[in-house]
Amino acid sequence: MGGHNSGDHKGHPYVRNLIGSSKNQRLENNGHLSPKPIRKRKINQVGLTLMVTQIEYSHPLNSFVMNRLPLFVIFSLAFLPATFSQITDPKATEVWSPEPRVVTPGTGALPPSDAMVLLDGTHLKEWMSAKDSSAAAWTLQDGAATVKPAAGDIMTRRTFGDVQLHLEFREPTVVKGEGQGRGNSGIFLQGRYELQVLDCYQNRTYSNGQTGSIYKQSIPLVNACRKPGEWQTYDIMFTAPRFNKDSILTAPARITVLHNGVVVQLNTEIKGTTEYIGLPKNMAHGKGPLKLQDHGDLVSYRNIWVREL
Ligand code: MG
Numbered sequence: 001m002g003g004h005n006s007g008d009h010k011g012h013p014y015v016r017n018l019i020g021s022s023k024n025q026r027l028e029n030n031g032h033l034s035p036k037p038i039r040k041r042k043i044n045q046v047g048l049t050l051m052v053t054q055i056e057y058s059h060p061l062n063s064f065v066m067n068r069l070p071l072f073v074i075f076s077l078a079f080l081p082a083t084f085s086q087i088t089d090p091k092a093t094e095v096w097s098p099e100p101r102v103v104t105p106g107t108g109a110l111p112p113s114d115a116m117v118l119l120d121g122t123h124l125k126e127w128m129s130a131k132d133s134s135a136a137a138w139t140l141q142d143g144a145a146t147v148k149p150a151a152g153d154i155m156t157r158r159t160f161g162d163v164q165l166h167l168e169f170r171e172p173t174v175v176k177g178e179g180q181g182r183g184n185s186g187i188f189l190q191g192r193y194e195l196q197v198l199d200c201y202q203n204r205t206y207s208n209g210q211t212g213s214i215y216k217q218s219i220p221l222v223n224a225c226r227k228p229g230e231w232q233t234y235d236i237m238f239t240a241p242r243f244n245k246d247s248i249l250t251a252p253a254r255i256t257v258l259h260n261g262v263v264v265q266l267n268t269e270i271k272g273t274t275e276y277i278g279l280p281k282n283m284a285h286g287k288g289p290l291k292l293q294d295h296g297d298l299v300s301y302r303n304i305w306v307r308e309l
Helices: 013-030 060-067 069-084
Strands: 038-045 048-055 116-119 127-129 139-141 144-146 154-156 163-170 185-189 193-197 231-239 249-251 254-259 262-269 300-308
Touching (some): 193 254
Antiparallel strands (some): 038 048, 144 300, 163 231, 163 300, 185 193, 254 262
């Protein structure tokens, strides 16, 4: 601004003159610069009195260094972090605590040692009617629970937040109906968010309503359906939504789903509750049950286990 630096006293034209004249005087008198460490002068200008501190040094090199001292300091500080961040010991970045506890993995799709088994095919004690909390009335046969049309949805007595969930389902061998009418059921996480179960083997329906979709919210990446009558797997990683103390949604639910070992949802953001008509809603809630849908079709389930995360 204006050709000289207003923050530097030496840049001021009056000060420059003073320094210049004093230097000339001393050169005339002595033939070279003599040491004159510090001098204070008063400058009167338009009624203002400025006190100027003037520093001079005998050797031109000293003056060169001192004039640029602030720059040297700034450069030195800029390189300080880089100097100290150069860690050379590999042990310096090893973290030993906490140590993850030991879990014995299951063979194949069998539950790991720390899983909670929700359906082993021998009883329905973990389940109840979603309508009136009475005993779950689905059909137990051959190690699987099958939808009993009109018995209604069933849900777990326990509630869950973030989970890893494994389950297996089988579409009816006798194919009937089409679109949403063929082997329809569903997995409702926290009783609210539906991962669609449908027979989409050579059966077209709307993409965000087919097998592996987050119903009416997220289309699956691929269609990995097996034929009707074959057992299929879902492996689900679910992060529950977060709400603050004012019931405002601060982080949406997220879900990753493998269908028959194939990724169909990858860290998908869940927009809110599953709605058949209209838009998803986000009402604050805590943990919720796992719910299985009775859509009137004879879909079977087996080997359901969950790990709370
Ligand atoms: Mg459904």
